[in-house]
Amino acid sequence: MAISDKNRKILWGKSGNKCAMCRHTLVFDSTQMDNESIVGEECHIISGANKGPRSNPDFPKDKIDDVSNLILLCRVHHKQIDDQVETYTPERLRTTKNNHEKWVEDKLKDQPEIPKVRIKRTKEEIPEKLPVINTGKEMFNLAAGAYAFYNDYSDNLTDEELDIVASFIQNVKDWAELANEMEPIQKINASRELDKEIKALREFNIFAFAAIEKQKMVGGIGGESSFPVLHLSVNKANDSNVVTGEEL
Structure with a gap:
């Protein structure tokens, strides 16, 4: 199907508007002449396509667009992980995702406490x-x-x-x-x-x-x-x- 709005919001929220690999900001501010520019991409760790990057026929179809199978990246690193699938294995990407989300959470702890949603x-x-x-x-x-x-x-x-x-x-x-x-x-x-x-x-x-x-x-x-x-x-x-x- 497609990534749901809920999963998309969870992914961006936990990633802090940063690429999980280079941590560059993924939304550029608007200018006097143009609107904001979005350079972040919601990337699949396991591809849903038969011959897609890191595809796995045994992976549950209903989990393809689950937030656990998504990682937020800039366009450069999205292209890199899909070209270099032997280097960027599912296990490595999951570790990168988890480490990045923990980094975001730790950074936010320095901010005034925000009521839990x-x-x-x-x-x-x-x-x-x-x-x-x-x-x-x-x-x-x-x-x-x-x-x-x-x-x-x-x-x-x-x-x-x-x-x-x-x-x-x-x-x-x-x-x-x-x-x-x-x-x-x-x-x-x-x-x-x-x-x-x-x-x-x-x-x-x-x-x-x-x-x-x-x-x-x-x-x-x-x-x-x-x-x-x-x-x-x-x-x-x-x-x-x-x-x-x-x-x-």
Whole structure:
């Protein structure tokens, strides 16, 4: 798929806007005539491409874009590690990444203490009932604004039912993580695909229920900010766990 906004933020935050190898600054300030210049690149330690740098067919596909498999580098060192794969092995790059992130953390300890970042929930914002989702467009628009996900599904599913439920939940999450970078036509196509999956679920008498919980991210240097989370439950219509105000 693609690196999620969350993993991208974690990587840049832990790397302190510095290349993990040369520690040069990766964002140059704007000038009177131009905007900021970004020379940092999010690099894969294990490539997701079949013949990519340090590719490994045994490496879990769902970990390719995980922050643990990413290292922040300048463009020069990104090119170098991908050209010199025998020298820059996965083990060496992981050590470089860990040492750099520890260096950043130690440097920041010299600064005034910053409140830890945490997620704040309020009882009033936690949805008690999840409304049924009828269309792919409705599902996509709801998921596109979410930063995190709570997923649930019925326990009494057959293997065939479990396969289509798992696929639907995964696709909702994947489309949501890509939504900010998608063109309008791509969003329409994504909605169409989710619509097909919703109809396929209903052939098994299975329904999708979803709602957004408005959480808040507090602490850090940015103050308080919104942190919307999607609650998604995929259930049989007769499942006792289904709580909805709508008739099915």
